[in-house]
Amino acid sequence: MEEKHMQSVLISLLRQDKVQLWTEPFISDQQKIIELAQKYVSVTEFTLEEVISTLESIRADASRKDEGNKEFKETAVASLELHLPKIEGENKKRKGHLKAKLDITAKELKKQISEEFGLKHFNLILTGKTLSPGKRLDEQNVKNNSKIMVLVVSSEQEKSEMREEEEKKRQQDEGFQRTQKGFQLLSERDGSEDPASTPYLEIADQKGNPLQIPDSERKALIQAMGFHEKGRALMKKRNHSAALTHLLEADEQFNKCNSALLRTVDNYAVLQLDVVWCYQALQQLECLNDARQRLERAEDCFQRCYGEHQSRLQQIKGHTGGEDVLFLRLHLLQSLLAYHDGNKNQALNKLRNVEELLGQLCLDPDKMLQLMTLGFSEQEARLGLRACRGDVNEAEQLISQRKKEKKELKEREQEKRRRRLMDINTLVELGFSKREAARALHQARGDLDKAYGVLLDRAEAQGSQHGQTNLDQLLALGFQEDMANSALRIMGDDLAQATQMLLDNQGVVPPDLLSPSPPSSSSEEPSTSSDSTASARSRLDEDLVNEVLEDIPRHEEDYLDLTLDEEKELMVQIRSRLEKQSSSSG
Numbered sequence: 174m175e176e177k178h179m180q181s182v183l184i185s186l187l188r189q190d191k192v193q194l195w196t197e198p199f200i201s202d203q204q205k206i207i208e209l210a211q212k213y214v215s216v217t218e219f220t221l222e223e224v225i226s227t228l229e230s231i232r233a234d235a236s237r238k239d240e241g242n243k244e245f246k247e248t249a250v251a252s253l254e255l256h257l258p259k260i261e262g263e264n265k266k267r268k269g270h271l272k273a274k275l276d277i278t279a280k281e282l283k284k285q286i287s288e289e290f291g292l293k294h295f296n297l298i299l300t301g302k303t304l305s306p307g308k309r310l311d312e313q314n315v316k317n318n319s320k321i322m323v324l325v326v327s328s329e330q331e332k333s334e335m336r337e338e339e340e341k342k343r344q345q346d347e348g349f350q351r352t353q354k355g356f357q358l359l360s361e362r363d364g365s366e367d368p369a370s371t372p373y374l375e376i377a378d379q380k381g382n383p384l385q386i387p388d389s390e391r392k393a394l395i396q397a398m399g400f401h402e403k404g405r406a407l408m409k410k411r412n413h414s415a416a417l418t419h420l421l422e423a424d425e426q427f428n429k430c431n432s433a434l435l436r437t438v439d440n441y442a443v444l445q446l447d448v449v450w451c452y453q454a455l456q457q458l459e460c461l462n463d464a465r466q467r468l469e470r471a472e473d474c475f476q477r478c479y480g481e482h483q484s485r486l487q488q489i490k491g492h493t494g495g496e497d498v499l500f501l502r503l504h505l506l507q508s509l510l511a512y513h514d515g516n517k518n519q520a521l522n523k524l525r526n527v528e529e530l531l532g533q534l535c536l537d538p539d540k541m542l543q544l545m546t547l548g549f550s551e552q553e554a555r556l557g558l559r560a561c562r563g564d565v566n567e568a569e570q571l572i573s574q575r576k577k578e579k580k581e582l583k584e585r586e587q588e589k590r591r592r593r594l595m596d597i598n599t600l601v602e603l604g605f606s607k608r609e610a611a612r613a614l615h616q617a618r619g620d621l622d623k624a625y626g627v628l629l630d631r632a633e634a635q636g637s638q639h640g641q642t643n644l645d646q647l648l649a650l651g652f653q654e655d656m657a658n659s660a661l662r663i664m665g666d667d668l669a670q671a672t673q674m675l676l677d678n679q680g681v682v683p684p685d686l687l688s689p690s691p692p693s694s695s696s697e698e699p700s701t702s703s704d705s706t707a708s709a710r711s712r713l714d715e716d717l718v719n720e721v722l723e724d725i726p727r728h729e730e731d732y733l734d735l736t737l738d739e740e741k742e743l744m745v746q747i748r749s750r751l752e753k754q755s756s757s758s759g
Contacts, residue, residue, distance in 0.1 A: 182515030355721030397426035
């Protein structure tokens with residue numbers, strides 16, 4: 174870790190001075206390297222020998238990388254850097270370099286490494302993940318100049334780990350696919366069905382008012398927010414590897430949305446923070462550049478959403494204390510990146526910001542208990558106190574107001590559902606099917622008269638186009654006209670189902686289905702033998718939907734409810750590293 178840190182610091186200094194070690198005069202004049210090293214010794218805590226050695230290493234790596242890039246461009250042969258196991262009795266780390274095509278499997282690469290370096294039983298690790306032997310390198314994100322760790326294991330351990338890794342990967346892939354399918358189903362639901370039996374997700378503002386956005390964006394946004402929530406659920410379990418997979422999919426879905434929309438909501442900024450948090454948890458130092466860009470996007474998005482000094486947030490919500498947890502994470506991650514860039518002053522400044530916010534966000538246990546004895550949950554108490562910056566009375570009022578608003582919203586939803594069912598029944602009594610009535614009401618945004626007009630227009634159009642044609646086809650099959658008409662009426666003019674009914678009953682419509690009132694007013698559809706497959710598929714779909722809904726938090730500010738335990742751990746680590754630097758340089 175110290176070697177990596179030394180290299181990061183010197184690379185940062187080289188960038189500041191715009192020095193390229195792989196160009197003249199540094200290639201041919203060793204004295205220039207020594208002079209540069211002497212300059213950097215004065216501004217770092219490293220010795221002259223360490224700086225010279227590291228600069229030589231950086232120069233060699235840069236030259237090799239430059240040559241490798243040219244070769245890869247011309248021949249598609251990639252250069253791979255191998256972190257080899259230490260030789261027994263020695264403490265020095267070893268590196269090796271290998272050239273390989275990226276369309277070969279990890280098993281073939283292991284064979285090359287075995288022949289080149291004399292190793293027998295080992296695993297290949299890329300960014301914290303074991304490469305699957307049977308999969309191609311490019312399918313596992315191996316690229317030109319990738320750094321791969323060679324981890325020696327016993328023969329039995331190798332086989333066991335391979336089996337465990339493949340099973341774990343299979344379960345993770347299966348879980349990801351189930352999540353993807355579940356949120357895809359939810360995104361395709363438009364709310365025209367009864368929400369009590371067919372749950373659907375609605376995009377709303379801070380007040381619970383539905384947002385009117387294009388259907389394609391609505392679907393992408395639902396999937397993006399769904400994958401984000403699943404990723405956050407996995408983060409809470411500290412399963413950062415699986416979480417990152419879901420968060421990156423959320424990022425991909427968010428990018429399908431209108432950029433103007435993303436600039437007005439903080440969800441996108443929070444996602445960027447969560448992705449970088451997973452990077453640091455997995456110690457993916459090779460993702461530093463991407464992390465830096467994501468933090469810049471997050472900070473920019475917070476600035477636009479919350480306004481200068483959070484003025485817009487104050488205007489919308491009436492308080493700003495709860496969002497401080499997001500800025501704590503932002504400054505903490507910025508401090509970590511500054512440390513890796515060798516910018517000690519910036520790292521310290523950001524860390525001071527973190528410590529100041531932490532002092533405000535760490536709550537008095539007595540105040541928490543005081544609110545919880547009033548019947549509020551631990552989450553409600555924590556969020557309320559943070560929002561009101563520790564004021565118990567204000568927190569009590571805020572939580573009570575929130576509960577009142579939620580109750581009123583629920584009552585409005587129940588009333589809206591009651592009116593909707595009454596309107597559906599009214600349309601059913603007029604002779605339309607329950608499904609048609611529900612869809613027409615949804616299309617008319619709940620306006621009964623408009624929905625009736627929609628149904629009449631649709632029935633007239635369908636009748637003129639298909640009615641006579643369907644009847645003619647049944648007559649051509651030899652059925653009597655009165656039975657054909659009755660069958661078509663009962664089946665909502667569905668030719669296939671009407672034909673099946675007549676075939677199943679020797680050309681006669683069962684007497685119990687014939688009634689004076691319009692048969693289409695029934696809320697139930699006749700079942701046939703072909704319904705079993707659809708029913709099984711429907712049950713599977715509902716299972717998938719219910720499964721992903723479990724990860725949707727019940728509290729709208731769940732993303733602000735951080736215990737800050739992980740943040741404290743990271744803060745201590747950064748502080749320790751910075752103090753170690755200071756003592757070394759002192």
